[in-house]
Amino acid sequence: MTDSVLFQAFVYLAAAVIFVPIAKRLGLGAVLGYLIAGVIVGPYVAGFVGTEGHHVMHFAEFGVVMMLFIVGLELRPALLWELRKPILGLGGMQVALTAVLVGGAAMAFGVGWKPALAVGLTFACSSTAIVLSTLAERGLLKTSGGQSAFSVLLMQDIAVIPTLALFPVLGIAAATQITEITDVTSEAGRPAWLSGLFVLGAVVAVIASGRLVVRPLFRFLAGARLRESFTAAALMIVIGIALLMQSVGLSPALGTFLAGVALADSEYRHELETDIDPFKGLLLGLFFISVGAQIDFGLIAGDPLGIAGIVLGTMTLKLIALYVLGRIFKLDRPSRWLLAFSLAQIGEFAFVLLSFGVQQRVFSEAFASPLVAAVAISMVLTPPMFIILERYVLPRVTEKGEQRPHDKVHDDHDAPVVIAGYGRFGQMVGRILRANKIPVTILDLDPEMVDIVTRLGIKVYYGDASRMDLLEAAGMGHARLFVLAVDDKEQATAIAENVRHHFPKVPIIARARDRQHYWDLRRLGIKKVFRETFSSAYESAIEALIQLGYRANTAHRLARRWRDHEEKVLEELGELWGKDRDGYVSRVKAGFDEAERLMRDEDPTVYEDRDGSWDNESLRADRQVDAQSTETTTS
Amino acid sequence: MRRVLILFAHPVLERSRVNRRLMEAVNDLDGVTIQDLYEAYPTLSIDVAREQQLLVEHDVIVFQHPFYWYSCPAILKEWQDLVLEHGWAYGKGGTQLRGKTTLNAVTTGGPEVAYQKGGYNRFTVRELLTPWDQTAHLCGMKFLAPFAVHSALKISSDADIATARIAYRTLIEALRDDRIDLDRAAAAENLASELEHVLGPREVA
Known part of the structure; x- marks a missing residue:
C-alpha cells in the first residue's frame, strides 16, 4: 500500500500541513518547514518515502519553472533592461569567481583540474527555488539586495547551459554517449551554429507568442467565463514553453521566465499569476520536501567531518566571493550582506550537474555522492542563514533609522486604492480619483469592459476579485481603500466578507444593489455603503420639484431634509428586517407619515418658517424681557 | 446707457413679501x-x-437681498468669497471692477426707527453695510447709499409697497441712464427716501 500514488501524495501533503505551520509559527519560515518535513518522512527517520524521492524531486523541479514564470510576470521588460548590468556583470563575475575559488580549493585537496573545474562550476549555482521563496516570504525580493540576488540567480540559470555543454569535454566519455537527462536533451548531430539558431528562434518565438497568441487566447477564454479553462490554459502555456526550451537545449526555467516578462504588461497578468501560484506553491513545497528526504544520513554518518568541511568550506568561499563582488558593484552594506548570505548555498542544479558529470565520467560516483549530500545540507542551511542574517548581522550593519535594506522598491502595485468592478459604478469613482492623480488598481471580470477601458489607456486587470490571492497580488496588503463596485449581489457580499476578514485594516466603500443588500453589507461592519440608484433617483426627484415650480434652492433643501430622514429610517428598518415582519411594515408606514409631516410647512423645524420670527414684534418682546435693555423704540 | 446687474439673493423667494415685488418692478x-x-x-x-x-459686462452692480442678521443671505457671502478673486477684483492686477458703481437694495423686518443710534438695532443700515462699503472701495468701485425698505413683514399686497416699487424702478432706470448724482448718492443715508435729492434733471425726450 505504501507504494500507491495516493499514499505518497498523502504523506507529502500531511508532512507539509503539519510541519510548515509549525516552522512558520517558530519563525523559521515555510521553506525550512518543508525541508524538515522532508527529513522526517524520508528514509532515515520515518521511512515513509524511499528511493522514489529522487523521481518526485525531478517532477517537483517544475515548481521552479513556474516560480520563474511568476517572477517574470512581475518584471516588466523595462525593469529587466535596467537590471542588465547586475545580471551580466555581477552574475557573470559571481559564476566565474566562485568556480575559480571552489575549483582551486578542490585542487588544493588533490582533485584533478578537470573535475575540480566541473565541481567549481556546479557549486557556483545557488538555489533559485529556496532563495526566491525565502526572499519573497520575508518581503526582501524588492529590496536592492534582493534584486541583486535575483540578478545573480538569473545569470546562474543562463550559465548552466554552457556548463552542460562543457561537461562532455571535461569527461572521458565520448560525446555521442550523451543521453537525455532532465534539462538537457540530445543536441547530438546538430552543429553548434544550428543549435544557436534554434535557441535564438525559440526565445523569439516565446516572446512573440506572449503578445500575439497568449493575449487573444485569454481574451477568448475569458469570454467563455470558465475559470478552469483559464487555469488549464495558463498551465498549458507554462508547460508548453518548458518543453520548447528543453527541445532546443535551453533551461525551461529561463524560457518561462522570458515568457513571463513578455506577459508582464498584459492585462491578464494578475489572473495568470493567481492561476499558476497554487501549483507553484505545491510543487515547490514538494521539491523542498524531496530535497530534505534525499539527504543520505548513512553517507553523512560515514564521514561527518569531511562532508561538514565541504559544506562549510564551499559556503564560506561563496559568501566571501559574493560579499567582495557586492562591494565592487557598490551595493550598500545591508544589501551586500543580504546578497552574500542568501546565495551562499549550492543550488538544485547541482543535483543535475553532478549526475550528469558522473554520466560523462568527469568524476566517479563515489566522488559525487558526498557532494550531493553536501548540496542538500547547504540548501537546508539557507533558512537558518537568513535567520542569522536578520537577527544578528543586519542589525549591526544597518545604519540607524532603517530597519531593513529596502531602498529601491520595484513595485507598481502600491496604488492606495483598489477598485473591484469597473462598470458604470466603479468607473465613476475611478475617474474622479484618477482626475485627482490618485493611482488606482482596477480589477474587472468582464473581458469586453477590460478591452474597452484598456483602449482608453487605463490599466485594468482582468480578474476575479472574490479571490483573495488575486486581491493580494493587486496590492490590497498596503491599500488605503477598497472600493467594492461589482454588480453581482451575492458576489459583492462574499467579497466584502472575505476582505473584512483578510484585510481588516483596509476601509471599504461598497455599492449596494438594493435595501436588502445594503443591510447585508452594513451587517458586515462596512460603514460606507451606497445604494446604487439612490443618488440618481434623488437628483431626479429634485428636478421634478423644480419642474413643478419649486424654487431650486427650496427643492434641494426639502430633498436633503427628506434624505436625512430616509437614512435614519433605513437604519431602523435594518434592525427590524428579517426579524420582526410586522414591526418592519409598521415602521415603513410610520416613515411615510413622518416624511409628509416633515415636508409640511407647519412643521416648526422647517427652515422657512423662521422667516416670521426675524426682526418683528417677537424680537422686541424678547428684548423687553431683557433687563439690560429697557429702552426700546417702537413705531 | 449703463448696464445694470442685479445680483438677487433670497433663499425662499416664494415666501418673500417685498423682495419679490421689488424685483418684479x-x-x-x-x-x-x-x-x-x-x-x-x-x-x-x-x-x-x-x-x-457678468460683472465685466455690466457697469452698475446692485446686490438685492433681505437684510439677514444685519447683512446678506449666505449665498452672497459665498459669492463674494469666490468671485472677488485676488488679482482679478483686487490686489496686484485686480482691476476688473474699477470704475463701476455698486449699492445694496435691502429689505428689513424692523422699522426705520429701529435702525439708528438709540434704536434697538443701534446702527443705521448704511453703517451696518460698512464691510460692503470697504469691499467696494478695495475693488475700486463707487459705493452708493443703500436702497432700504423697512417693516417688510407688514407688507402683504402690491399696494402696500407701491411707493417703494416706483422708487426702485426709478432708481434703477436712473442708474441705467446715468441720470444720478453719484456723489450725492454716495453721501446719502437711504436712497429709497432720498431719491428726489440725488436724481439729476430728466432728459427731454
Whole structure:
C-alpha cells in the first residue's frame, strides 16, 4: 500500500500541513518547514518515502519553472533592461569567481583540474527555488539586495547551459554517449551554429507568442467565463514553453521566465499569476520536501567531518566571493550582506550537474555522492542563514533609522486604492480619483469592459476579485481603500466578507444593489455603503420639484431634509428586517407619515418658517424681557 | 446707457413679501440683468467664471437681498468669497471692477426707527453695510447709499409697497441712464427716501 500514488501524495501533503505551520509559527519560515518535513518522512527517520524521492524531486523541479514564470510576470521588460548590468556583470563575475575559488580549493585537496573545474562550476549555482521563496516570504525580493540576488540567480540559470555543454569535454566519455537527462536533451548531430539558431528562434518565438497568441487566447477564454479553462490554459502555456526550451537545449526555467516578462504588461497578468501560484506553491513545497528526504544520513554518518568541511568550506568561499563582488558593484552594506548570505548555498542544479558529470565520467560516483549530500545540507542551511542574517548581522550593519535594506522598491502595485468592478459604478469613482492623480488598481471580470477601458489607456486587470490571492497580488496588503463596485449581489457580499476578514485594516466603500443588500453589507461592519440608484433617483426627484415650480434652492433643501430622514429610517428598518415582519411594515408606514409631516410647512423645524420670527414684534418682546435693555423704540 | 446687474439673493423667494415685488418692478427693464443666485446655484456651488463675466459686462452692480442678521443671505457671502478673486477684483492686477458703481437694495423686518443710534438695532443700515462699503472701495468701485425698505413683514399686497416699487424702478432706470448724482448718492443715508435729492434733471425726450 505504501507504494500507491495516493499514499505518497498523502504523506507529502500531511508532512507539509503539519510541519510548515509549525516552522512558520517558530519563525523559521515555510521553506525550512518543508525541508524538515522532508527529513522526517524520508528514509532515515520515518521511512515513509524511499528511493522514489529522487523521481518526485525531478517532477517537483517544475515548481521552479513556474516560480520563474511568476517572477517574470512581475518584471516588466523595462525593469529587466535596467537590471542588465547586475545580471551580466555581477552574475557573470559571481559564476566565474566562485568556480575559480571552489575549483582551486578542490585542487588544493588533490582533485584533478578537470573535475575540480566541473565541481567549481556546479557549486557556483545557488538555489533559485529556496532563495526566491525565502526572499519573497520575508518581503526582501524588492529590496536592492534582493534584486541583486535575483540578478545573480538569473545569470546562474543562463550559465548552466554552457556548463552542460562543457561537461562532455571535461569527461572521458565520448560525446555521442550523451543521453537525455532532465534539462538537457540530445543536441547530438546538430552543429553548434544550428543549435544557436534554434535557441535564438525559440526565445523569439516565446516572446512573440506572449503578445500575439497568449493575449487573444485569454481574451477568448475569458469570454467563455470558465475559470478552469483559464487555469488549464495558463498551465498549458507554462508547460508548453518548458518543453520548447528543453527541445532546443535551453533551461525551461529561463524560457518561462522570458515568457513571463513578455506577459508582464498584459492585462491578464494578475489572473495568470493567481492561476499558476497554487501549483507553484505545491510543487515547490514538494521539491523542498524531496530535497530534505534525499539527504543520505548513512553517507553523512560515514564521514561527518569531511562532508561538514565541504559544506562549510564551499559556503564560506561563496559568501566571501559574493560579499567582495557586492562591494565592487557598490551595493550598500545591508544589501551586500543580504546578497552574500542568501546565495551562499549550492543550488538544485547541482543535483543535475553532478549526475550528469558522473554520466560523462568527469568524476566517479563515489566522488559525487558526498557532494550531493553536501548540496542538500547547504540548501537546508539557507533558512537558518537568513535567520542569522536578520537577527544578528543586519542589525549591526544597518545604519540607524532603517530597519531593513529596502531602498529601491520595484513595485507598481502600491496604488492606495483598489477598485473591484469597473462598470458604470466603479468607473465613476475611478475617474474622479484618477482626475485627482490618485493611482488606482482596477480589477474587472468582464473581458469586453477590460478591452474597452484598456483602449482608453487605463490599466485594468482582468480578474476575479472574490479571490483573495488575486486581491493580494493587486496590492490590497498596503491599500488605503477598497472600493467594492461589482454588480453581482451575492458576489459583492462574499467579497466584502472575505476582505473584512483578510484585510481588516483596509476601509471599504461598497455599492449596494438594493435595501436588502445594503443591510447585508452594513451587517458586515462596512460603514460606507451606497445604494446604487439612490443618488440618481434623488437628483431626479429634485428636478421634478423644480419642474413643478419649486424654487431650486427650496427643492434641494426639502430633498436633503427628506434624505436625512430616509437614512435614519433605513437604519431602523435594518434592525427590524428579517426579524420582526410586522414591526418592519409598521415602521415603513410610520416613515411615510413622518416624511409628509416633515415636508409640511407647519412643521416648526422647517427652515422657512423662521422667516416670521426675524426682526418683528417677537424680537422686541424678547428684548423687553431683557433687563439690560429697557429702552426700546417702537413705531 | 449703463448696464445694470442685479445680483438677487433670497433663499425662499416664494415666501418673500417685498423682495419679490421689488424685483418684479424692474425685471422688464431694458439694459437690466437679474441674476437669481439661489435659483442658479441651489447647492451654493458658484460658477466663478460665469459670475465674473457678468460683472465685466455690466457697469452698475446692485446686490438685492433681505437684510439677514444685519447683512446678506449666505449665498452672497459665498459669492463674494469666490468671485472677488485676488488679482482679478483686487490686489496686484485686480482691476476688473474699477470704475463701476455698486449699492445694496435691502429689505428689513424692523422699522426705520429701529435702525439708528438709540434704536434697538443701534446702527443705521448704511453703517451696518460698512464691510460692503470697504469691499467696494478695495475693488475700486463707487459705493452708493443703500436702497432700504423697512417693516417688510407688514407688507402683504402690491399696494402696500407701491411707493417703494416706483422708487426702485426709478432708481434703477436712473442708474441705467446715468441720470444720478453719484456723489450725492454716495453721501446719502437711504436712497429709497432720498431719491428726489440725488436724481439729476430728466432728459427731454
